[in-house]
Amino acid sequence: AQSVSQHNHHVILSEAASLELGCNYSYGGTVNLFWYVQYPGQHLQLLLKYFSGDPLVKGIKGFEAEFIKSKFSFNLRKPSVQWSDTAEYFCAVNAPFGSGTYKYIFGTGTRLKVLA
Amino acid sequence: EAGVTQSPTHLIKTRGQQVTLRCSPISGHTSVYWYQQALGLGLQFLLWYDEGEERNRGNFPPRFSGRQFPNYSSELNVNALELEDSALYLCASSFTGPDTQYFGPGTRLTVL
Numbered sequence: 001a002q003s004v005s006q007h008n009h010h011v012i013l014s015e016a017a018s019l020e021l022g023c024n025y026s027y028g029g030t031v032n033l034f035w036y037v038q039y040p041g042q043h044l045q046l047l048l049k050y051f052s053g054d055p056l057v058k059g060i061k062g063f064e065a066e067f068i069k070s071k072f073s074f075n076l077r078k079p080s081v082q083w084s085d086t087a088e089y090f091c092a093v094n095a096p097f098g099s100g101t102y103k104y105i106f107g108t109g110t111r112l113k114v115l116a
Numbered sequence: 117e118a119g120v121t122q123s124p125t126h127l128i129k130t131r132g133q134q135v136t137l138r139c140s141p142i143s144g145h146t147s148v149y150w151y152q153q154a155l156g157l158g159l160q161f162l163l164w165y166d167e168g169e170e171r172n173r174g175n176f177p178p179r180f181s182g183r184q185f186p187n188y189s190s191e192l193n194v195n196a197l198e199l200e201d202s203a204l205y206l207c208a209s210s211f212t213g214p215d216t217q218y219f220g221p222g223t224r225l226t227v228l
Contacts, residue, residue, distance in 0.1 A: 006158075032214050043119070044206070044219040090158065094214040101164075101172045102214050104149065108158035 002027045004093050006107035013081050014115050021076040021110050023091030032094040033074040035065055036106075039087045047089070050074065061085070083116045118142070120220035122207050128226045129197050137192040137223045141209030147171075148190040149210070149217060150182060154203040162205075165190055166212055194225075202227045 005024045013019060025031065035047040048059025055067040065076045074091060091107040121140045129135050141148050150162040161174035165184035173180075179195040188209075194201060204224050208217035 034216070036219075043221055044208075046216050046218075049216060092159075097172060103164070103172050103174075104161055104217070106151070106159035106161070108156065 002093070002095055002103075002105055004091055004105050004107040006089075006091055006110050008110045009108065010111050010113070012113045012115065015083055016080050017114075019076070019078040019081045019085070019112070021089055021091075021112070023074045023076065023107060025072050025074070025091075025093045025105070027072075027093060027095045029096060033065075033067060034092040034094070035059065035063070035074070035076050036090045036092060037087050038090070039084075044090065047076070081112075081114050083114050085112060086114045087112060120207055120209050120218050122205075122220040122223050124223060125221070126224045126226075128228065130228050131197055131199060133197050133227075134193065134195045135197060135225060137194075137205050137207075137225075138189065139192070139207030139209075139220060140189045141207075142218055144211070145209035145218070146188055146212050147210045148184055148188065149208045150190070150192045151206040151208070152176075152203045153206055153222070154200075159206065163192065197227045199227050201225060 003026050007022045033050040036044045037047045038044045048057050050057045050067045058064045063078050089110045093105050097103045123138045147166040149164050151159040164172045168184050182192040184190045204222040206222045207220045210217045
């Protein structure tokens with residue numbers, strides 16, 4: 001079955017530390033990849049997405065992600081985190097599901113806490 | 117531009133009851149998705165509607181159903197509620213196709 005794995009469930013970092021959140025998916029075909037973020041008290045919102053082209057994708061607030069097809073990975077990175085990055089981060093895959101349909105599969109999320 | 121709206125915000129029901137949740141998509145969006153977010157389980161895909169048709173559904177029993185209206189708003193119905201149905205139910209909308217989803221604030225359902 002198709003799945004998305006986020007290996008880090010909770011991450012605690014100090015401000016200015018570098019961040020890398022792992023995301024692996026299991027699907028052999030063409031996929032679209034997303035990272036969504038949910039700040040405390042706010043809706044889920046898009047951080048960045050990859051559809052095609054340059055596998056290094058830049059998103060909002062200094063985040064970037066790299067699509068490595070051979071590793072089925074789409075890891076999220078930020079060189080220097082801020083206290084305001086405290087949030088829950090979700091990796092998602094959009095994959096074809098036959099007959100012209102597709103489905104979204106979300107990972108279980110990673111809760112990031114940044115200490116001031 | 118108004119975002120995705122959901123109602124009600126909170127609901128408390130007892131086992132065996134039925135519930136209806138509502139979602140209004142962003143203007144111009146024709147696709148509506150429903151997710152269940154239970155503690156520690158991430159977002160579980162429930163249903164996808166596009167242009168009034170059910171396009172796909174997740175691995176949930178038939179007591180989870182819904183529909184999409186001509187104005188693209190949507191309802192999620194859950195019959196014969198069970199304790200494990202307690203969760204945050206999120207609605208998202210997008211343009212047709214595998215595009216970015218825009219999420220609403222969710223409806224918190226508690227089943228006692």
